[in-house]
Amino acid sequence: MTRILIADDIPANLYLLESILKGHGFEVVAAKNGAEALALVQENPPALIISDLMMPVMDGFELCRRLKADPSKKSIPVVFYTSSYTEAKDEQFAMNLGAERFVTKAQKPEELIRIVREVLEASGKKTSAATRKPLGDEMEILRQYNEVLFRKLEQKVIELEEEIAERKRAEEQLQKLNEELEMRVAERTRELNTLLAEKELLLKEIHHRVKNNLQIVASLLHTQSRHISDPATLAMFEESQNRVKAMALVHERLYKSDDISSIDIADYVKFMGTSLLQFYGTGGARVKFEVEMPGIRFDINRAIPLGLLINELLSNALKHAFPAGRKGTITVTGAKNDGKIWIVVQDDGPGFPESFDWKNTSSLGLRLVNSLADQLLGTIDLDRSSGTKFTIALPEQVPA
Numbered sequence: 421m422t423r424i425l426i427a428d429d430i431p432a433n434l435y436l437l438e439s440i441l442k443g444h445g446f447e448v449v450a451a452k453n454g455a456e457a458l459a460l461v462q463e464n465p466p467a468l469i470i471s472d473l474m475m476p477v478m479d480g481f482e483l484c485r486r487l488k489a490d491p492s493k494k495s496i497p498v499v500f501y502t503s504s505y506t507e508a509k510d511e512q513f514a515m516n517l518g519a520e521r522f523v524t525k526a527q528k529p530e531e532l533i534r535i536v537r538e539v540l541e542a543s544g545k546k547t548s549a550a551t552r553k554p555l556g557d558e559m560e561i562l563r564q565y566n567e568v569l570f571r572k573l574e575q576k577v578i579e580l581e582e583e584i585a586e587r588k589r590a591e592e593q594l595q596k597l598n599e600e601l602e603m604r605v606a607e608r609t610r611e612l613n614t615l616l617a618e619k620e621l622l623l624k625e626i627h628h629r630v631k632n633n634l635q636i637v638a639s640l641l642h643t644q645s646r647h648i649s650d651p652a653t654l655a656m657f658e659e660s661q662n663r664v665k666a667m668a669l670v671h672e673r674l675y676k677s678d679d680i681s682s683i684d685i686a687d688y689v690k691f692m693g694t695s696l697l698q699f700y701g702t703g704g705a706r707v708k709f710e711v712e713m714p715g716i717r718f719d720i721n722r723a724i725p726l727g728l729l730i731n732e733l734l735s736n737a738l739k740h741a742f743p744a745g746r747k748g749t750i751t752v753t754g755a756k757n758d759g760k761i762w763i764v765v766q767d768d769g770p771g772f773p774e775s776f777d778w779k780n781t782s783s784l785g786l787r788l789v790n791s792l793a794d795q796l797l798g799t800i801d802l803d804r805s806s807g808t809k810f811t812i813a814l815p816e817q818v819p820a
Contacts, residue, residue: 421445421446421447422445422446422447422467422468422540423446423447423448423449423464423466423467424441424446424447424448424449424466424467424468424469424470424536425448425449425450425451425457425460425461425466425468425469425470426438426441426448426449426450426451426469426470426471426501427450427451427452427453427454427456427457427469427470427471427472427475427480427483428450428452428471428472428475428501429452429453429472429474429475429476430472433472433525434450434452437470437501438450440529440532440533441533441536444533446536449464449466452475453475453476453477453478454471454475454477454478454479454480454482454483455477455478456477457469457471457478457483458478458483458486458487461487461493461496465493465496466496467496467540467543468496468497468498468499468536468539468540468543469483469487469496469497469498469499470498470499470501470536471483471484471498471499471500471501472500472501472502473500473502473510473514474502480500480502480514481513481514481517483498484498484500484514484517484518484519485517485518487518488517488518494518495543496543497520497539497540497542497543498518498519498520499519499520499521499522499523499535499536499539500514500519500521500522500523501523501524501525501532502522502523502524502525503524503525503526510522520539520542520543521535521539523535620680624674624675624680630668630671631668631669631671631672631675634664634665634667634668634671635664635665635668637664638661638664638665638668641657641660641661641664642657642661644657645657645658645661656784658699659735659784659785662696662699662731662735663728663731663732665692665695666692666727666728666730666731667724667727667728669688669691669692669695669727670683670688670720670723670724670727671720673687673688673691674720681719682717682718682719682723683717683718683719683720683723684716684717685713685716685717685718685723685726685754686711686712686713686714686716686754688723688727689711689713689730689752690709690711692727692730692731692734693709693711693734693750693752694709696731696734696735696738697709697738700735700738700739706742706745706746706747706748707738707742707747707748707749707750708748708749708750709749709750709751710749710750710751710752711751711752711753712751712752712753712754713752713753713754713755713763714754714755715756716754716756716761716763722796722814722818725792725795725796726763726792726796726814728788728792729788729789729792729793729796729800729812730752730763730765732785732786732788732789732792733765733789733810734750734752734765735785736785736786737750737765737767737769737808738750740769741767741768741769741770741807741808742767742769746769748767748768748769749767749768750765750766750767751764751765751766751767752764752765752766753766756816759815759816759817760813760814760815760816761813761814761815761816762811762812762813763811763812763814764809764810764811764812765809765810765812766807766808766809766810767807767808768806768807769807769808770807771804771806771807771808772802772804772808774804778802789810793812796814797814797815797818798812798813798814798815799812799813800812800813801813
């Protein structure tokens, strides 16, 4: 198998040339520069050398000059395969150094293989480069070599200047685009902030109007209750009035909040509890009301049913836990744990009788408590061991 040595400092070029040659049955050895190629020639001379011109350490011209100056190696044909130095003077200098051919990389693979076979076939004939008239003395070689390098340097400088100018234009264009983008982003941000502010203002106005409408309903219930003499019916009106107030309070707290997306449950429960204490006449020192629910916030969709649920439990405690002027304490606590929100409503009154089935009762308030817990996708349990203690467990996250 004919052995060919190829030299190029660009790996992609080496890979492509090696693939073409191997695909046509040649054995290929690759080098990354002229010095490496020269060392490989000393170890095992190939039948042909295909070399790029411009490479680090040692270029193709110097590789060819040294090979042709060595009597034992000068018969090895050299083909320059390059995309550089396409001027006639460069090609003439390469041929004068002893190169067989000067081929550009734009050649089709079939044409390259034809040239390789042609050079190999002629390598032993008297028409080969080895029998050509020598270039001349060393000084003449160096002079022509320097001319070639100088032309290449000029060409490279021009290319670099063009590349720098193009890069500068690209950077200026990029800078301009960045400035335009920043202006658009800033403008869009201002628009979104304006829209957001308008939306928040609109939502606040909606909460304010809903709160006012609910307060009107509560006032109508209160006015109507003044004409009721039956105690049971009056109690129903008063309880309904407190439920409406509990819903109105959610909208009021959202209206007064900086964050209209959710409500601070502790703040809400404190206001609701204070209102109920005043309504049932148990405020002051007789019944203490304590709330500890740090970091618990609900959106309006969950705040209203939770508010109604806690309203029922607080109302029930204020009506039944402290009879005949008895003193006591109502506490509402809340905490997050294991992906759930735990809310405890507790009083230190006499508690529910053991025989009382609070899950199955005719009491509208307790039926509403169980229904609201289900609506919130939660559970509610009662502990009668010391007063009355309701524990509500709600999922911290709910499906959208």
